[in-house]
Amino acid sequence: MSMKYESAYFCGYSKLPSNITTSEVYVMLTLGLKIELETGAIQDVSVTLLSPLALSIVKSYFIGRHVVDDHDAIVEEITYRHQGNAAKSIIKAYSDIRRSYQVYMEKNGPFLRGELKA
Template sequence: MVKLKEKEIFISGYAKPPENTTASQLYKIIAVGLRVERKTGIIVEADSSMITDVSKSFVKNALEGKNLVQIEEIEEMFHDNYFGSAKKALITAIKNCHLRYCAVIDNQMMEPEDD
C-alpha cells in the first residue's frame, strides 16, 4: 500500500474577500484546500469556502486535474471565466496554494534521503 506521504499532500491558501460582498458578510477569509500529487503538482481534489454550491462546484471543477505548478494557466482561466465578486480573493488564495506547494517541494529537495 502506498502511504499518503509518499504520494499526495494537502495544501491550503487563504485571502480576504472584498468588503460589501456576500462572502465578506459570511466569512472573514476565502479558503482553498487542495489535495495534490506530491511529485507532479496535479490537483487531485479541490474545495473552497465559497458561499453558493454553484461557485464551489465551479472552483472544484476548474482546479481538479490542473497542475498547480502552472499557476499562470490557472490564474488566466479564472480571470477569463469567473466573474463572482470574490474573484480577486479566490485567485489570491489559489496563488497562495501554489507558493506553499513550491515551498514544500523546494524544502524536500534540500532534505537528505533516508537509506
C-alpha cells in the same frame, strides 16, 4: 520513483471583498487543494464560498491541472470565467498555495522520495 505519501493538502488565504454574501459568514476566503506530491496534479478542491455552484465552478478551474506549470492558464481562466467579486481572492489564495507547494517540495522532496532519512 514513488513518494512516501501520495498527496498533501495545501491552503491559501485571502481577504474577501465586503460586498459579497460570503463575507457575512467568513472574513477570509480559504482555498484548499489536495495535490499529488509526485506530479503536482491537483486532485480535489475546497473553498469557503457559500453556494454549491460556486464550489463546482471553482473545482473546474483546478482539478486535473498542475499546481505550478498551469499557473498562467488557471489565472487566465479564473479572470475570464469567474465574474463574481471573489475572483481576485481566489487567485491570491491559489498563488500562495503554488508558492507553498514549491517551497515544500524543495525542502521535503528528497525525504518524500526516500533519498534522505527524517
